[in-house]
Structures are given as C-alpha cells and as structure tokens.
Amino acid sequence: xxxxxxxxxxxxxxxxxxxxxxCRSHKYSVIDxxxxxxxxxxxxxxxxxxxxTPLCVGIAHEDIPAKTQANIYYELGxxxxxGKETLLLKSPKIDVPxxxxxSEYIAIDKNLGxxxxxxxxxxxxxxxxxxxxxxxxxxxxxxxxDYLRRAFLITGESRLQKRAQVILRDAKVGERAKNSVEMxxxxx
Numbered sequence: 001x002x003x004x005x006x007x008x009x010x011x012x013x014x015x016x017x018x019x020x021x022x023c024r025s026h027k028y029s030v031i032d033x034x035x036x037x038x039x040x041x042x043x044x045x046x047x048x049x050x051x052x053t054p055l056c057v058g059i060a061h062e063d064i065p066a067k068t069q070a071n072i073y074y075e076l077g078x079x080x081x082x083g084k085e086t087l088l089l090k091s092p093k094i095d096v097p098x099x100x101x102x103s104e105y106i107a108i109d110k111n112l113g114x115x116x117x118x119x120x121x122x123x124x125x126x127x128x129x130x131x132x133x134x135x136x137x138x139x140x141x142x143x144x145x146d147y148l149r150r151a152f153l154i155t156g157e158s159r160l161q162k163r164a165q166v167i168l169r170d171a172k173v174g175e176r177a178k179n180s181v182e183m184x185x186x187x188x
Contacts, residue, residue: 054153127154141171
C-alpha cells in the first residue's frame, strides 16, 4: 500500500524496490492496486486483494500526498479488521495518525531490507501459532476455520484447507445453506 502512478519520487521508489526484493527473496509475491485490471470498482478490487493476501504492508512516507496516505491507513484498517497480518513501514519524518501510534513499525532506513527480511522469516511461526489456536477452538468451528485460513494464507499448505473441511463436517452444519457463514469460511 503506497503511492502509485507515473511520478514516483526516487526515495519512495527505492523503498518499493527494497520491499519487492525482500519479499521475493522470501517467496512472497508483491501486489498492489495496479497489479490487475478488472474493469470494475477500484475499491472493491482492493478489498478483494486484501482478503486474499497473508500480509498487508503500508508505507508511510513524506513523499506520499496526504490524501493517498489516508487511503493507505484506511486499507491497513480494512486488513486488520479482516484479521490480516499488517506491517507499517515508516520514514522518520512522518507522523502517523493516533490510531497507529501504538503500532509497531519498521523504520525506513538503511536497515529496512534486513529488518523486513527478519519479519518475513518469522511469519511461518505465526502460522504455526494460528494452527495451534485453531486446534484449541473445538467449540467454535467458525473461529477455528478463520485461524486455519490465516495459517493457510501464510504457508499455502493444502492440509490446512483439508483440516477446515473436517471441522466443518464435524460441526454438522451440512444442512445449512451453501452460502452460510460456515460454508463460505471453509472454502478458502
């Protein structure tokens, strides 16, 4: 989540290049709102992209106009509401809104690539934690499935999808409509 378009300042482009290279070195693809053309509503496309990704990275930088920066914070909020891992990259010259003051961030400096790499390397442990939480939620199948989905998005392991299907089956909601919350949640 960053400034897009044709006239990206060099300092911001360097940040984007560092993020892209670091993510690729950890086998994560980088997508943004211009990664795909749908011919439909732009905001709906962004929501769908957020829903389908394990990690949302927002860049707070002085070379990003205030209106665009507001969009980035909004998108980070959507990601957090959807239970996504979120990460803020912040340049030293920018102040974040009060709702993000308590959020950890990675400083945009000479160590950005290394620190971001360390963070990405820690994501599999987070997925393992989510799987453990899912196992402990036997009385709440919907929440267990949500935690398995989070782990799946980070790891891509199909066994997590199969586990969600078992939880769905054992919850005995098969008589419910195919578009019930439980059925939809288990189709990640």
